[in-house]
Amino acid sequence: MDSADSATSSVTAMRPPSSPTDDAVHPEEHNVTSVGDDHGTTCWGCGLRVLVSPRVPAFKCFWCGAITNQNIIKYENQNFRWRKLQDRCFVSILIVFMLLVICGGIWAIYPAIVSGGYIYGGVNILIAIILSISTLSMFSLSAFRSAGAPPNILWGSYPAVTKGALENYRFCEYCAKPKSPRAHHCRSCGMCVLDMDHHCPFIGNCVGAANHRHFVIFLISAIIGMIYMSIMSAYAVYHIWPPLDRWQIQLMSGAFNQKLVMRVFKDIFLAFMSSMLFLPARGLVLIYLFIASVSIEIGLSVLLWQQLCFIYEGKTYLSHISASGGEGTAIKDCQNFIRFFGFSYTRTRYLPSFFSSKKRHKK
Secondary structure, three states: HHHHHHHHOOOOOOOOOOEEEEEOOOOOOOOOOOHHOOOEEOOOOOOEEEEEEOOOOOOEEOHHHHHHEOOHHHHOOOOOOHHHHHHHHHHHHHHHHHHHHHHHHHHHHHHHHHHOHHHHHHHHHHHHHHHHHHHHHHHHHHHHHHOOOOOOOOOOOOOOOOOOOOOOEEEEEEOOEOOOEEEEEEEEOOEOOOOOOOOOOOOEEOOOOOOOHHHHHHHHHHHHHHHHHHHHHHHHHHHHOOOOHHHHHHHHHOOOOEEEEEEEHHHHHHHHHHHHHOHHHHHHHHHHHHHHHHHHHHHHHHHHHHHHHHHHOOOOOOHHHHHOOOOOOOOOOHHHHHHOOOOOOOOOHHHHHHHHHHHHHHH
């Protein structure tokens, strides 16, 4: 039993005052062995006076359910506006860089695509534009939309706060407001965020209840776009690369001779490097796009897989860390995806029935 729960028994023994102005504490209603070891304190949630041992670092109010820390640490004010301005400038520069990469990619791939026919080229250009708009819009919503501030609730007055209204709420010393169990304070953003997953420096914002869905959709759209860019850039490089008939013939003739393997691969590497000197500017841009797209899609795929695993478990990254030491209370189910993405029942009615029948078969 933790310190908050151990103090609950002493606090629970006290009944609420009969009137809003009655703040007196009746010692005869408490199971107190030594009055000198106890002292009166006030619950921040409802304002009731309670008797709690000074050795208890925190206690939970029996009436409103709020958790009060007795050893309050005063935090210094931080300049969050300057940090937020830096994040916004970095995100704006990143958006401009993404636009330059998209425009440069279309410029480099366009001749190879159009050579296959105007219809073929037009369809591919349309796909590239749709993926670009989707990625940029989801990135902007994730970066510039509020991550999700907790709702304002009544607190601090017993007549206004109903019983159990602040169950497991804590008082945030940074924001000077109640903080729900599902909320976490972000020092980078200077605010409490509901269902906070993590603070992402690349979007300059927290990932929380209000923008978590946009962040995941951005990852999906960006990965699809990177895969498409890597395929098209490889296709374009293949069509504009200088001919390498010499090392291709050597490879075919020496592939079955083990003595010539090292020399063949050395000739291949030298021919490959020398041919890069004759590549036009488009070819160099395409090589850069291919390497960058493959690297980015690998990193984003790992992040997306982690996010989908947490969504399946019904958790966030922070809740996963806090529950790593004990048994989690969230239920692993594909219904978590439905609730997260907000799909309607008519579109997903077959998915729950499939998994429910699968569970029945297991039983």
